[in-house]
Amino acid sequence: MSPKSTESTLENIFQQESVLRNQLIHEFIKDVEKLKKKFNSRDQLILSLQQELATVREENQQINAKLLNLNVAYESRLTEVAFTAGITSNAAFRRDETVIFPHVITNKGNAYNPNDGIFTAPENGTYSFYCSITSFETNNSWVKITKMVFLKLSSVHMEVQMIMIHRLLT
Template sequence: MLWFLLLFCGLSLADEGGNDPETQSCFPDMCNLLKEFGAMSEKIKSLETRLQESETRLQNSESQILELKNKEGTKVIFSTAVGEGKKHIGPFTTDTTLIYKTVITNIGNAYNAATGIFTAPVAGVYYFTIFFHAGWTHRTSLHLYKNSEMKLSTFDEDTVTNRTDNGGNAGYLHLQQGDQVYVRLFKNSHVWGNAGFTTFSGSLVTQM
C-alpha cells in the first residue's frame, strides 16, 4: 500500500507539473511524509526481528538453566548390608547375586532390596564400594558387575593362620539410564552376614 501511494505521488507530480502552485507545495510535502513513514516502517520491522531473536535466545537460556537445575536436583545415594544374622552366606555351588537386605539409606530409591540390584535412574558417573568380612574356612570372591560385565573384584583365600578375612574395592562407573549394578559371590566362597560387615554402597557423583 505504501509503495502504491508513493507511485501515485510521483505520477501526480508528473501530471500536475508546474500548473498549480498549490499542488507544487502540497504534493512534495506528502511524498516526503510517505518516504519518512516508509523508512520508519523498515526500522520497526528491523526492531521486531531483533526482538524475536532476543526472545529466542532468552528461551534457550531459560531451558539451559532449567536443565542445570534438574541435574543439580537429582540425588542418588544408597548404602546396604547383607544383614543375614550371625552366619555365613555361602558357599554355593554356583555364582550367586548377593542380596543386601539391610538398607541403611536409599535416596532416590534406585536400589532394590528384593533383588540386590541397583538401577541407574539417570545417566552419569557413579561411585561404588564393596566390602566384606568372612571367616577362614572358605575363600571369599566378590565381584561387582555393570550389566553383564565384571568391573570390580575383591578376593581372599582361606588360611588357617588368619582366622578372619576382610577386603573391599571401590571405583567410578559411567552409567546410562537403566544400567544395572550388582554384586556376585563366586561359587565355593562365602561372606559373613551379620550386621554391617559386608556392604554394598554407591552414589551419583555427576550427571551427564
C-alpha cells in the same frame, strides 16, 4: 533601442525567467519526492527492524523460560544416591549367587533393592562401591561385582565383570 523593443526584450526575459522558475520548481518537487521515498523507505526499514527486534526479544524470552524449565527439571532429577546394607547373621552362598544384603541402614534415592540385592543406578554417572566380605571357614573369598549395561539403541546386553580375589593370610 526603442520602447517597443525594450518591452519585447523584457517580456522575453520574464518568459525565460518563468520557464526557468517552473523548471527549478519542478526539479525541486522531484527532489522532495525522492527524499520522501528515501525517508519512507528508511521509516519502513526502521519499523521492520523494530518488529524483528521485538520478535527476537520474545523468542529470547521463550528460550530463557525453556532453559529455566530444563534447569529445574535437571536439578530435580539429580538425586542423592547412597546405600549401606549388610548381613547380620552367618550365611553361606553358592558360586555365582547374588548376595542379598537384607539389613538396610541407608538407602538414599532407593536405588538398592533389598529384596533382590540389585542396585540400579537412577542416572548415568560414576558410582563407587566398597564391599567387605570375610570368610571364616576357608582361606579364600571370591567376590564378583557385575555391571549390567543395557544399551538404549539396541537390544544388546553386555556384561562387564570385575573379579576381586582376596587371600586371607593365617
